[in-house]
Amino acid sequence: MKARAVLAASVILLPACEREDRRLNAVPPNPPQQFVSEVRLQPGPTEMSDTTEGPYDDNAPGTAEGQRLFSQMNCSGCHSNGGGGMGPALMDDQWIYGSRPDQIFASIAEGRPNGMPTWKYRLTTQQIWELVAYVRSLSGLTPKGARPTRSDHMMVKPANSQTPNAKPKNTVKP
Amino acid sequence: MHSAFDPHSPQARAVAHLWWSMFAVGGVIWIAVIVAMLIAIARRGDVDFGGRKRGLTIFVAGTGIVLATFLAYDFAVGHDLAKRGAPTLTIGVTGHQWWWEIEYEDLRPSQRMVTANEIHVPTGQLIEFKLRAADVIHSFWAPNLNGKRDLIPGYASSQWFQADTPGVYRGQCAEFCGLQHAKMAFLVVAQTPTDYLAWRTASAAPHTPPADSIAATGLKVFLSSGCPLCHTIAGTDARGTVGPSLSHLASRQTLAAGTLLNTRANLMGWIVNPQALKPGVHMPAIPLKPAELNAVVTYLETLK
Known part of the structure; x- marks a missing residue:
């Protein structure tokens, strides 16, 4: 009985391992080696590398930072929380320029025709890798344990702390 | 205190x-x-x-x-x-x-x-x-x-x-x-x-364009790198609201919400590697070349 309880507890605790690994001072790997600096006008660049994992793909704090950047840099202006609008949807399995981390890195860093701007002069490599992790998490390409939950404003009803029509307390009436 | x-x-x-x-x-x-x-x-x-x-x-x-x-x-x-x-x-x-x-x-x-x-x-x-x-x-x-x-x-x-x-x-x-x-x-x-x-x-008071040539370069570097995406300097094109406003930064006593005294050395260190000084802060390390860093800090110091 006791052994079972210990086993059950470790199974429950195991998924939590390494999720909160904050790599604050880590220097993320540089852009893929054969990084092409110009984009051709046909979909998808040529094969660049066989990278299959981004540095933050299995890292919850890094993905969460990517989520913050996604809204702060106004990615939602075109991609609308991943659902797509003026820009393509990021939640589905359609990838015009590929779904590999290095391909998404290139899409963000270099920009793409018809509207996607170049971000490599504005965001640091680390920030772009964090965005890569978040973009991939939207369609479930990263491990579930590292994926962020839906943001509050996409929930069916507002979070408890954000119930609308709260009256200001102790303020002067105009 | x-x-x-x-x-x-x-x-x-x-x-x-x-x-x-x-x-x-x-x-x-x-x-x-x-x-x-x-x-x-x-x-x-x-x-x-x-x-x-x-x-x-x-x-x-x-x-x-x-x-x-x-x-x-x-x-x-x-x-x-x-x-x-x-x-x-x-x-x-x-x-x-x-x-x-x-x-x-x-x-x-x-x-x-x-x-x-x-x-x-x-x-x-x-x-x-x-x-x-x-x-x-x-x-x-x-x-x-x-x-x-x-x-x-x-x-x-x-x-x-x-x-x-x-x-x-x-x-x-x-x-x-x-x-x-x-x-x-x-x-x-x-x-x-x-x-x-x-x-x-x-x-x-409105922002005055820097007279000094190094500071003027600093403003250019500031505007063309990642800084304006998060920071505002009133009177310039930098209008980001993600991080603290840098208008009149040089008149403040501390940097990074009381973390450091506002000195030239601290400001440089902060821009180059904020994670070393305040781990976890949302500001990334900014990869600037030494000459660019010098120019940006010289410019920020003019914001009295």
Whole structure:
């Protein structure tokens, strides 16, 4: 009985391992080696590398930072929380320029025709890798344990702390 | 510099009086109890309570009266602190992880002003703070001036005080808000109304393009790198609202919400690797070349 309880507890605790690994001072790997600096006008660049994992793909704090950047840099202006609008949807399995981390890195860093701007002069490599992790998490390409939950404003009803029509307390009436 | 025992406003004084009177009465009672206990120990032997029921009644009633008096005093102080007249100045304070956005309201748009981590207030006037939170719960606390008030996302609350004496008072986030909660401080700079007005006018003054050629290069580097995506410098194209406003940065005493003194060396170190100085902060390390860094810092130092 006791052994079972210990086993059950470790199974429950195991998924939590390494999720909160904050790599604050880590220097993320540089852009893929054969990084092409110009984009051709046909979909998808040529094969660049066989990278299959981004540095933050299995890292919850890094993905969460990517989520913050996604809204702060106004990615939602075109991609609308991943659902797509003026820009393509990021939640589905359609990838015009590929779904590999290095391909998404290139899409963000270099920009793409018809509207996607170049971000490599504005965001640091680390920030772009964090965005890569978040973009991939939207369609479930990263491990579930590292994926962020839906943001509050996409929930069916507002979070408890954000119930609308709260009256200001102790303020002067105009 | 950062103590509720050194009050500099009527509000903080009321709280300090309450605390000291509780301390004094509590101290007297404690000494009396210890003395009574020592007497009891010295006497030993059996004590007959038969004829002393009256003393016990007085003791219980006395305890009740003391507690009830303090309860009433406590409520009275809370009631007084919750009342306030019309403020002469309203300042918006928004808590972010891990810095304070300070907004001076004004009916004239040109005089509206946003700054960060340093609140200048005139002495002898009631100042109201409208408190908001951008991400998680924070708490606004300048111990020398008033008690705490939480900043809760989605709710508006307010706090107020009237600083008596000019001085610099440190404030601190008093609700755990994440990794760098401890390094989320602010300064309240209380000035005489004349000094305050001079500061206010200078701080709302429009941005002057740098005359120095290195500083001019710095402005170019600032605008063409990642900086303006997060930071604002009023009067330039930098209008980001993600991080603290850098308008008049050089006039502030600290960097990164009280983490560092505002010196050239600290500013350079902060830009090159903020994670080493405040691990977890949302600002990334900015890969600038040495000449570019020198230019940017020279430019930022002109923002008096």
